[in-house]
Every structure is written in structure tokens, then in C-alpha cells.
Amino acid sequence: MSRAETVVGAAEVRVSRGPSPLWTLGLLRNEIGMTFRRRRTLVLLAVLALVPVLVGIAIRVQTEDGGARGGPAFISLVTNNGLFLVFTSLAATLPVFLPMALGVVAGDAIAGEAGAGTLRYLLVAPAGRTRLLLVKYASTLVFCLVATLVVATSALAVGALLFGLGEVTLLSGTTVPLAEGLLRALAVAGVVALSLIGVAALGLFVSTLTGSGIAAMAMTVGVVITLQILNTIPQLHAVQPYLFPHYWLSFADLLRDPVYWDDIRRNLGLQAVYALVFGSAAWARFTTRDITA
Amino acid sequence: MPRNEASRVTGEWDDGGKRTGRRKVIRYGVPVAVAGVAAATIGLVPAFAGAGDPDLPEISAQDLIAKVAASDVQQLSGTVRTSTDLGLPELPGGMGAGALGSGQGKGGASADPKDKLMELASGTHTLRVAADGPDRQRVSVIDKAAEYSLVRDGAKVWGYDSGSNTAFRATGPESDAPKKGDQRRAMPKGLGDVTPQELAEHVLDAAGDTTSVTVDGTAKIAGRDAYQLLVKPKQAGSTVGSVRIAVDADNGVPLRFTLTPKSGGAPAVEAGFTSVDFAKPAASTFAFDPPKGAKIVDGDRVRTQRHDDAAGDLPKGLPGGLPQGLHEARAGDGGGLDVIGHGWTAIAKIEGEGEGEGKAGEGKEAAAGQKAGVPTGDAAKFLDSMGEKVTGSFGSGHVFSTRLVNALMTDDGTVYVGAVDRQSLIKAANAAK
Numbered sequence: 001m002s003r004a005e006t007v008v009g010a011a012e013v014r015v016s017r018g019p020s021p022l023w024t025l026g027l028l029r030n031e032i033g034m035t036f037r038r039r040r041t042l043v044l045l046a047v048l049a050l051v052p053v054l055v056g057i058a059i060r061v062q063t064e065d066g067g068a069r070g071g072p073a074f075i076s077l078v079t080n081n082g083l084f085l086v087f088t089s090l091a092a093t094l095p096v097f098l099p100m101a102l103g104v105v106a107g108d109a110i111a112g113e114a115g116a117g118t119l120r121y122l123l124v125a126p127a128g129r130t131r132l133l134l135v136k137y138a139s140t141l142v143f144c145l146v147a148t149l150v151v152a153t154s155a156l157a158v159g160a161l162l163f164g165l166g167e168v169t170l171l172s173g174t175t176v177p178l179a180e181g182l183l184r185a186l187a188v189a190g191v192v193a194l195s196l197i198g199v200a201a202l203g204l205f206v207s208t209l210t211g212s213g214i215a216a217m218a219m220t221v222g223v224v225i226t227l228q229i230l231n232t233i234p235q236l237h238a239v240q241p242y243l244f245p246h247y248w249l250s251f252a253d254l255l256r257d258p259v260y261w262d263d264i265r266r267n268l269g270l271q272a273v274y275a276l277v278f279g280s281a282a283w284a285r286f287t288t289r290d291i292t293a
Numbered sequence: 294m295p296r297n298e299a300s301r302v303t304g305e306w307d308d309g310g311k312r313t314g315r316r317k318v319i320r321y322g323v324p325v326a327v328a329g330v331a332a333a334t335i336g337l338v339p340a341f342a343g344a345g346d347p348d349l350p351e352i353s354a355q356d357l358i359a360k361v362a363a364s365d366v367q368q369l370s371g372t373v374r375t376s377t378d379l380g381l382p383e384l385p386g387g388m389g390a391g392a393l394g395s396g397q398g399k400g401g402a403s404a405d406p407k408d409k410l411m412e413l414a415s416g417t418h419t420l421r422v423a424a425d426g427p428d429r430q431r432v433s434v435i436d437k438a439a440e441y442s443l444v445r446d447g448a449k450v451w452g453y454d455s456g457s458n459t460a461f462r463a464t465g466p467e468s469d470a471p472k473k474g475d476q477r478r479a480m481p482k483g484l485g486d487v488t489p490q491e492l493a494e495h496v497l498d499a500a501g502d503t504t505s506v507t508v509d510g511t512a513k514i515a516g517r518d519a520y521q522l523l524v525k526p527k528q529a530g531s532t533v534g535s536v537r538i539a540v541d542a543d544n545g546v547p548l549r550f551t552l553t554p555k556s557g558g559a560p561a562v563e564a565g566f567t568s569v570d571f572a573k574p575a576a577s578t579f580a581f582d583p584p585k586g587a588k589i590v591d592g593d594r595v596r597t598q599r600h601d602d603a604a605g606d607l608p609k610g611l612p613g614g615l616p617q618g619l620h621e622a623r624a625g626d627g628g629g630l631d632v633i634g635h636g637w638t639a640i641a642k643i644e645g646e647g648e649g650e651g652k653a654g655e656g657k658e659a660a661a662g663q664k665a666g667v668p669t670g671d672a673a674k675f676l677d678s679m680g681e682k683v684t685g686s687f688g689s690g691h692v693f694s695t696r697l698v699n700a701l702m703t704d705d706g707t708v709y710v711g712a713v714d715r716q717s718l719i720k721a722a723n724a725a726k
Binding site for chain 2: 091
């Protein structure tokens with residue numbers, strides 16, 4: 001169990017007063033390793049990788065008799081260029097699959113430790129609760145990025161296989177070389193990953209509230225889904241710009257020529273606010289509560 | 294930061310927990326403060342932007358109109374936000390735009406500019422516009438994860454709809470003649486090459502009895518100082534409350550157009566720049582090659598130009614432009630068209646084979662013997678559910694209301710439409726009998 005390693009490591013470093021940055025890095029590496037060694041995480045990533053495969057096959061089958069219409073964004077462009085499968089898949093996974101996977105990881109971060117009874121041992125290490133929380137958040141963010149890249153990479157592979165790659169037609173009708181298209185795809189993946197930092201902080205906060213990992217996951221996912229439903233009710237039009245899923249699809253603006261930054265900026269700003277609010281709430285809760293488990 | 298807070302907390306707890314409580318409050322204050330600051334920033338930034346109405350030297354309405362007329366800005370690019378709330382009844386299943394777009398419907402996957410630009414007639418949209426001289430323009434409608442672009446470079450006009458990956462090709466007019474003509478038509482005739490000052494005088498003279506034109510304060514729009522021209526109908530019976538046009542103080546370009554109905558509430562039509570740049574747009578902006586794999590539709594006979602103008606010049610609407618535009622739109626519906634009255638309260642009378650006939654037709658066929666052709670049965674019920682039944686010396690009919698435009702459809706199939714209240718419609722119908 002790697003928890004034990006942490007404790008041992010901590011005992012060794014205790015000589016100096018403040019833990020060195022290197023030590024924090026070690027803690028982070030340890031935490032990331034823990035996250036990605038879990039079988040649950042691997043299954044989540046595998047499911048995420050499967051989504052583009054399903055979407056790709058569905059489009060392939062459907063377009064054999066005429067063009068694709070309706071469905072997720074960009075779907076009519078996929079048949080011309082497999083690269084668009086990346087965008088379609090991200091658009092398809094961003095509303096549910098990605099936040100759900102993230103909810104599992106983030107919700108488990110503190111509550112899982114508490115539930116397993118390992119949290120108090122973790123706190124014996126001279127990390128300090130703030131540092132531990134930051135490390136947990138950082139590893140959750142790493143998961144965001146990895147999960148997004150898994151979807152994107154899988155989609156790129158499936159897209160290249162089923163539809164081929166080539167020059168990319170942007171939404172504005174401009175054609176750019178494949179290299180630039182790939183660069184834009186990478187930027188899109190980056191924006192999608194950043195779109196999730198609000199949910200990650202929310203999950204972490206929920207995770208500090210309860211001792212049950214399952215409850216934390218369920219609540220995080222529940223909040224995400226509820227907000228998305230609220231985001232579609234026209235009568236709530238006035239509050240919608242403040243809900244964190246509101247600008248999620250703005251990553252598509254990276255595919256315009258020239259890029260339309262307004263909504264992307266709003267999206268990232270909103271995510272930063274959510275991350276700060278829920279991050280500091282998690283910190284307030286975690287540093288003041290009694291750890292009994 | 295204490296290394297092992299867990300034990301410390303327990304220690305303090307033993308002391309009585311008072312300090313822990315205080316610390317808790319302080320710590321929980323952080324997220325609350327962050328949320329508060331964020332909310333305040335979001336709430337106050339627009340307020341500050343609004344409060345900072347620029348101090349500009351006084352200007353008379355005449356000088357301001359002259360400024361607009363003298364404006365020779367040929368190059369600009371920017372983002373325009375339009376929001377239209379005409380209060381049209383919601384039709385199920387996106388019928389709204391489709392039905393208006395004269396239903397060429399191939400499942401809504403048309404790249405025809407006409408269909409696309411009809412969609413702008415309701416809701417909120419973001420457009421990117423660019424213009425370089427009279428011959429090169431570009432308008433892009435920014436949709437969620439899709440975009441519709443209309444590019445004109447001289448005689449070539451291209452439309453591209455990314456949602457259906459369809460390109461639309463048309464040949465535009467060689468020169469700018471029709472565009473100039475459009476603008477002139479909105480002004481009184483016989484104004485060949487007058488100076489902007491004279492032109493402004495003429496506009497005000499013509500507006501005189503029906504319209505009041507004043508300068509009403511200043512505003513900051515898209516980061517530019519602007520004067521606000523306030524245009525108000527003087528005629529009672531108009532549903533238009535006021536039209537406000539913000540004009541760039543520097544170069545006379547209209548930056549925002551707001552039309553508020555008399556009934557109050559949100560503007561019925563608002564179109565304005567959210568960002569604007571008067572530098573020459575890059576030449577590549579107006580270059581368009583149909584993407585590989587896109588379906589290409591040829592649509593030379595379509596009145597692309599008119600719609601191009603309509604979208605590109607939306608904020609530039611001149612005082613008389615709107616009612617006139619409405620009539621033009623209605624005129625397209627065919628039938629015998631008559632315009633009753635003038636200015637803001639002009640009412641279009643559409644007789645015979647107008648659109649009313651189509652709807653009431655069912656009843657008319659059935660009751661061929663009946664002179665009035667009163668719709669019966671289901672048709673009548675349908676009409677009753679859509680409009681309000683009214684009677685007058687003209688007979689009886691139904692009034693269909695929106696926030697801006699009211700229409701009276703008499704039972705014999707004549708339609709009266711105008712941006713006027715229902716009393717004026719009934720009066721017009723009575724007078725016409």
C-alpha cells in the first residue's frame with residue numbers, strides 16, 4: 001500500500017522544518033501514481049476511449065446511405081475528415097462522461113481516504129492539510145487532462161482509420177493544412193480539460209463534506225447533471241450564464257477563422273471562479289474539521 | 294502552517310473550542326468572499342461601463358445626422374450582437390423560422406442565405422462582420438458549434454453552412470449601385486448630390502410632422518464614444534415607442550440600433566457592435582474557396598444582395614427604414630397591396646389572394662354560396678385560438694398581435710398589417726369599406 005510508503009517517506013524528511021518543494025513533488029507523484037494505478041480509474045479511461053469508437057462506427061454506418069444529420073456537433077463534417085471525430089467525441093463526452101469520470105476521481109479524493117480509514121495516517125505525514133488538499137486537487141487536474149487526451153487520441157485514431165485525415169475545413173469555410181488542424185485539436189483538448197477545473201473543485205469540496213466516497217461521487221455527478229438540465233430551461237435564461245456548464249461548448253470557437261475568443265474567455269473565467277470558490281470552501285472545511293476516520 | 298493540524302485542533306477543542314469556532318468562521322469566510330468579489334465584479338463591471346457615459350461636446354440632431362451622412366467609413370470589422378423579440382407566438386418544433394423562410398425545407402440543411410438570415414429574425418445572435426469598400430463584405434453568424442458565413446468579393450457571393458457542410462454560390466451585382474439605391478430610397482427623393490448638411494435638413498424636414506428627432510445623451514459602445522440619436526414617432530397609434538441610434542462621435546458610423554415598442558419592456562430589436570475596428574480587414578477575410586467535400590448549391594436567382602445588405606447594415610437602419618422595410622417584406626407576400634396612411638402609422642392592406650385567403654380558404658371553398666365566405670368549423674376554431682375576434686362596421690375579423698406588428702384579417706380575406714395598435718387597424722378597415 002502506497003500510503004504506508006508516504007508515511008515512511010515523511011518520517012525520513014522530518015529533519016528539516018518545512019517540507020521542501022521536492023518533497024511536495026514526491027507527494028504529488030505518489031498521489032498521481034495512486035490515482036492511475038487504481039483499477040477503477042483505468043476502467044473509466046477505457047470507457048472514455050470507447051466512446052469515440054462507438055460514435056465513429058455509428059457515423060460510418062449511418063452515412064452509408066446519405067449524409068448524417070442532427071446529433072452531436074460537427075457530425076456532418078466527420079465523414080470528410082476524421083479529425084472532426086475528435087471534436088464530435090469531445091462534444092459528446094463533455095456533458096456527461098467526462099464530468100462523471102472526474103466526479104468519481106475527485107469525489108473519492110478525500111472521502112475515499114476517510115472511508116478507507118487512511119486519511120488520519122496521511123495527515124500524520126508533515127504535509128499539512130492545505131498541502132495535502134492542493135496535491136489532491138493537482139492530481140485531479142492531471143486526471144482531467146489525461147481523460148481528455150484519452151478521448152481525443154482515441155477519436156483521432158478511430159477517425160483516421162474510418163474516415164482518413166486531410167486538410168481541415170474550419171467552421172468558417174476556410175481550409176487549413178492538417179498540421180494546423182492537429183494543433184487546433186490539441187488546443188481544443190486543452191480548453192476542454194480546463195473546462196473541467198470547476199467540476200474538479202466542486203468534487204473535491206463535496207469530498208471533504210462526507211466520509212463516504214460513493215456519496216461524494218453521486219453528489220458531484222448529480223450537481224453536474226442538474227445544472228445542465230437547468231441550463232436548458234428557457235425560463236432560467238437570466239441565471240444560465242453563471243452555471244459552469246453554460247459555455248462548455250465554446251471550445252468549438254477555436255475552429256473558427258479567426259478564432260472567436262469571447263465565449264472561451266468567459267468559459268475559462270467562470271471555471272476559474274468556480275475553482276476558487278469551491279477550492280477555498282474545500283480548504284475551509286478540510287482544515288477545520290475533525291478527522292475521525 | 295502547523296504541520297499536524299489534526300492534533301492541534303483536538304488540543305484547542307479541549308480548551309473549549311471557542312478559538313476553533315472563530316477560525317472556522319474566518320476560513321469559511323474565504324469562499325464566501327471569493328464568491329462575493331466575483332459576483333460584485335460581474336455585477337459592477339457592466340454598471341461601471343454604463344455609468345461612464347462619455348463627456349462629449351453638445352451637438353444638434355441636424356449636425357449628428359449630417360455626420361452620419363458624411364461618414365465615409367469603408368472599412369470595418371467587428372462583432373455585432375442582435376437580439377430580436379417581436380413577441381411572435383412560439384410555434385412548435387422550430388416551425389417558426391422554417392415557416393417564415395418560405396419552407397424550401399430540406400430538413401433545415403439549406404445554405405441559402407435567405408433561409409439562414411430569416412433565423413436572425415428571432416432570438417439572440419452573434420454576427421461577425423467585415424467590410425472593405427462597397428464590393429467586399431463578409432457576415433458570419435456564430436452558432437453553437439456551427440457557423441454560417443456569407444462572403445462577397447465583387448461579383449462572387451458565397452454562403453457556407455458548416456452545420457450541413459453546404460456551400461451556396463451566387464453571382465452578385467458588379468457594382469454597388471443597388472446598395473446606394475437602397476439607402477437613397479430611405480430618404481426623400483431628389484437628393485442627388487447634396488451636402489451632408491443639406492441632407493440632414495431634408496431628413497429633419499421630412500420627419501417633421503410625423504417624427505421627433507433629438508440627440509439624447511451619449512453612450513460608450515464597443516469602447517467608442519457615441520452620441521445617441523433618439524427618434525420618436527409623433528403619431529398616436531404607432532406601436533413603436535422609440536428608436537435609438539448610437540452614432541460614433543468620431544466618424545459618424547452608427548454603432549447600435551435599438552427599437553423599443555410602446556408597450557415597454559425589452560427592446561423589440563436591438564443590434565449593436567460589441568467590438569469594432571475601423572482598420573482595413575485582411576484581404577484573406579474575403580477570399581473563399583468552397584471546401585473539399587462540401588455540397589455546392591447554385592442559387593443565382595436568389596436575392597442574395599438584399600439580404601447581405603440587410604444583415605450587414607442592420608445597425609445602420611435609418612429612421613424611416615424600418616416601417617418601410619416591414620412593408621417591403623409584406624409586399625413580397627403577393628396579392629393586391631395598398632398602403633393606407635403614411636409615416637409610422639402606415640398600414641398595408643393586402644387583398645384577394647393574400648396569405649389570409651390561404652388560411653381562410655378552406656372555409657370559403659366550403660361555403661361557396663355564402664358571400665362573406667366566413668370560415669367555418671375547424672378553420673374558424675383555429676383562427677379563434679390564434680387571434681382575437683373583433684367586429685366593426687367593416688364586418689368581423691381576427692386581430693393577430695405581436696409586440697410590434699398587428700394584423701387584422703377580416704373574414705372576407707383582406708389583411709391589414711402595420712406597426713400600429715388594433716384601434717388604428719379597425720379604423721383603417723372601417724374607412725376602407
